[in-house]
Amino acid sequence: MSYLVLARKWRPKTFSEVVGQQHVLKALINGLDQDRLHHAFLFSGTRGVGKTTLARIFAKSLNCEQGVSSKPCGECQSCQEVDAGRFVDLIEVDAASRTKVDDTRELLDNVQYAPSRGRYKVYLIDEVHMLSTSSFNALLKTLEEPPSHVKFLFATTDPQKLPVTILSRCLQFNLRRLDITQISDHLVKILGKESVEFEHAALIEIARAADGSMRDALSLLDQAISFGAGSITNEQVNQMLGTISxxxxxxxxxxxxxxxxxxxxxxxxxxxxxxxxxxxxxxxxxxxxxxxxxxxxxxxxxxxxxxxxxxxxxxxxxxxxxxxxxxxxxxxxxxxxxxxxxxxxxxxxxxxxxxxxFQPMKIDSDMTDDTPPAPSVTNKTISPNVSQTHYAKTKPIEPVIHHVAESPPPVNDATTEKVTTSNDDKDINSANWLNIIGQLKLTAFTRQLGDNSAFIKFENNQITLAIADGLAHLASDKAQERLTSELSRYLAQDIKLTIQQESQASTATLANERAEQKRSSQQQAVDSIHNDPIVAAIKQTFDARIIESTIKPLN
Ligand SMILES: [Zn+2]
The missing domain is CATH 1.20.272.10 (Zinc Finger, Delta Prime; domain 3)
Incomplete structure (x- = not known):
């Protein structure tokens, strides 16, 4: 006895055996049981999801010798002939091979004649979108006044190519691709009946490879059975499919x-x-x-x-x-x-x-504010459980890259040492002015004055500072008074403060230095991003461009 492929052997013979497509089944079953059947159905959907199967069960339901119902007997001659694929009143046409108008005409000429054996003639026209325009016109005439003994089932993978005039005369259903669970569950049932041993993971692989089509799944299952000489293992299926477990x-x-x-x-x-x-x-x-x-x-x-x-x-x-x-x-x-x-x-x-x-760059937790961070994106330290992790974030089109850029050391080390650790020999001069003013505890308003003042001289308890004309309003009496008191406290001696206005803005102020630092570290971040080989790779891979305004020096 020749081997019958699983797809044919286990082709559903009743609506209840059909896997998935419940929305279509419901419409067909209700129509059949209530005797309110539309004369033309259009099934759209990919291959192998059950179009022919539905058409056959539909033909049986209409022509069963026991009467029209959604549960044909399966025993009578008509039912058996349909199941065997030789029922004369089920006419299956592949429009892809019969696109000419003569073909369609020949087909439609016969529509008028009563069915030879059953009550209804059922036409299943597959890939109906392939018909020529004149064929569609011929078909349309029939659809406008269909003989009562004819039902049309059209199937297509591309419904958009059908003329609206045809579409509007059909009840349309989208046949859905079967999901992995629907397919694998069905395979489990079949293998149980076939008494074939299997590993469940193998069936999942087959279901995945079948990509929504039960027919493809069953033919893969056939292959897997012969490949595995009667049993199905995950390893064999992976080998067969070229996939990995x-x-x-x-x-x-x-x-x-x-x-x-x-x-x-x-x-x-x-x-x-x-x-x-x-x-x-x-x-x-x-x-x-x-x-x-x-x-x-x-x-x-x-x-x-x-x-x-x-x-x-x-x-x-x-x-x-x-x-x-x-x-x-x-x-x-x-x-x-x-x-x-x-x-x-x-x-x-x-x-x-x-x-x-592109693995994340991680910054060690010991990198504090005093230490400039790692100078480059590529300099990554991979160690678990570090406190901070920065990822190079990208979007496919416009990557936004948060970059770690080195900031210049904020102060001269020796001076810092003196300011922060030595309480003796307190002095203020042009070299240490910016550091001292930065360390004083000032209120916000006085801070503005301090940060924008340049040092001129310190003689005889008299400190002279300069402020730009445009910022002279910062030197209010109150701010001057507080700055004087804070400087006196710092120097441990009473000082007097004079603030000169300068028409030409002095650059030697903390505010200017900070602005310059900010500009310079921004520039370094931008340069670093532009020169980075990984960023170059991202640009090439994703066809990306750098939006400079999104580059921010970290820290
Ligand atoms: Zn029957």
Whole structure:
């Protein structure tokens, strides 16, 4: 006896056996049971989601010798002929191969004749959008005045190409792609009936590869059964599909997140040795990253039913959502660029290395305000549990990069030492003025005066300062009085204060120095971003540009 492929052997024979498409079933079943059937249905949807199957059950329901109902007997001659695919009043046409108007005319000429065996003639016209314009016109005439013994089922993968006149005369249904659970659950049932042993993870892989189509899933299942000589294991299915197991995906993700380059390349080597398809491996990575991102960003959603949830949750906790988003983009671009790589393995490795190079830069906790931070993005210190972590954040189009730029040391070290540690020999001069004024405890208003005053001289208990004409209003009596008192306290002697107005603004003020420092550290940050090789890589990879106004020196 010849082997009957699973897709044919297990083709649903009743509406109740159909997987998914409940919205379509409901309309058909209600129509049949209440005898209120539309004469033309349009099913849109991808291949292998059950269009022919529905048409056959529909034809049986209409022509069963027991009467019209949504539950045909399956025993009578009509039912059996439909099931066997040789019922004369079910006319299946592939419009892709019969687009000419003559073909359609020939088909429609016969519409007028009563059915040969049953009550109704059922026309299933697949890929109906492929008909020519004149064919559509011929069809339209029939649809306008359909004989009562005719039902049309049109199927198309591209409903947009159908003329509105046709669309408006059909009851339209979108056949949905089946999800992974719907497919794998169905495979479980079939394998149970076939008495084939299997690993559940293997069926998930098959369901994923089938991409919404039950027919594809069943033919993959056929292959898997013969590949595994009667039983189905995850390893065999991965080998057959060229995919990698969830366990391997998890190992890859762990190595990435733990920044373990050696481990990563070793795994790429193994994947290559196993003859896997790197494009499919990238797909697996994308699916995993998507799951991690949803665990990170929508934690309230019930994820615990998902397979390997705990593993994914662990990964989700080990890195930031931004990093996962970045990895996703890199993987997506890597998949696009894979055909351009010198060979698939090197293309795949570059994707992994690129992700590694974007690992977060971490700043050691001992870098305090006194110490300028690490001078460059590339200078990363990878150590767990550090207090601060900065990520190079990018968006695909316009990356906003928060950059760590070195700030110049705020003071001359020797002077600072003197000011902060020595209480003897207090003096104020042009060299230490900016430091001293910066250290005095001043109220906001007096601070304005101090910060904008330049030092002129200190002689005979008399300190002379200068302030620019435009800022003379800062030198109010009260502010002068407070500054005098604070300087006296600092010097441990009573001093007198004179503030001269200068038409030409002096540059030797704390306010000017700070502005200059700010400008200089901003410039350094901007230069550093422009000269950074990783930023250059981001620009190239994502076709990105730098928005300078978003660059901020940290610290
Ligand atoms: Zn029957």
């Amino acid at each position: 969830q366990q391997q995906v998890h190992l890859l993700m762990s190595a990435l997140i733990n920044n373990d380059g050696q481990n990563l390349l070793q795994q790429a080597q193994e994947i290559s040795a196993q003859g896997r398809d790197f494009k499919l491996v990238l797909n697996e990575l994308l699916a995993s990253l998507q799951r991690i991102a949803s665990i990170q960003l929508v934690p309230d959603l019930e994820h615990t039913d998902e397979k390997n949830f705990e593993q994914f949750q662990q990964l989700a906790q080990q890195c930031s959502p931004e990093l996962i988003q970045l990895f996703y983009q890199i993987t997506l671009h890597g998949k696009r660029d894979l055909p351009y790589a010198s060979d698939p393995q090197s293309g795949f490795e570059m994707v992994l290395l690129r992700m590694l190079s």
